[in-house]
Amino acid sequence: MIRIAFVCHGNICRSPMAEFVFKNMIDKLGLSDKYYVKSYATSDEEIWGGVGNKIHRGTIGIFTKYKIPYDKEKRAVQLRADDYDKYDLFIGMDQANVRNMKRIFTFDPQNKIRLLSDFCEKYGKEVADPWYTGDFEAAYRDIIDGCEGILATQGRVK
DSSP: OEEEEEEESSSSSHHHHHHHHHHHHHHHTTOGGGEEEEEEESSSTTEETTEEOBOOHHHHHHHHHTTOOOOTTOBOOBOOGGGGGGOSEEEESSHHHHHHHHHHHSOOTTOOEEEGGGGOSSOOSOOOOHHHHOOHHHHHHHHHHHHHHHHHHTTSOO
16 A cells, blocks of 8 residues: 655645545546545644644635545545654655754655645646645645656556
């Protein structure tokens, strides 16, 4: 089983979008049993009193528009140092996420930390944060490209 953690700053926009887009892709391909997929934040800004905020309404709008199933109870969760051994890949949406993951883990001896754009074939750039841009469609486009690239890189089955 391939264990993938998608990571962004707050875990309410991009990383949950990537989590559920990827889960939808692998489900349609009959590969759900080959992957374990979650999403995390590098910060605690969307977590109050130990309880994370729910997925941003803009991301929910993408899920609704493209008929992507998602967990309506999903809440922001912060990445912790002890998560390193639980996953094969940590996929950040931008360079700041990568820097923050390296700070959280204080090491990456197995080269598990990657940018989503490392897997992109069409666009090949960081996923802009729709929290600031308001452009959830652009984030979705980049995430689709990266998730397709992950599947191509993984040979679809491992």
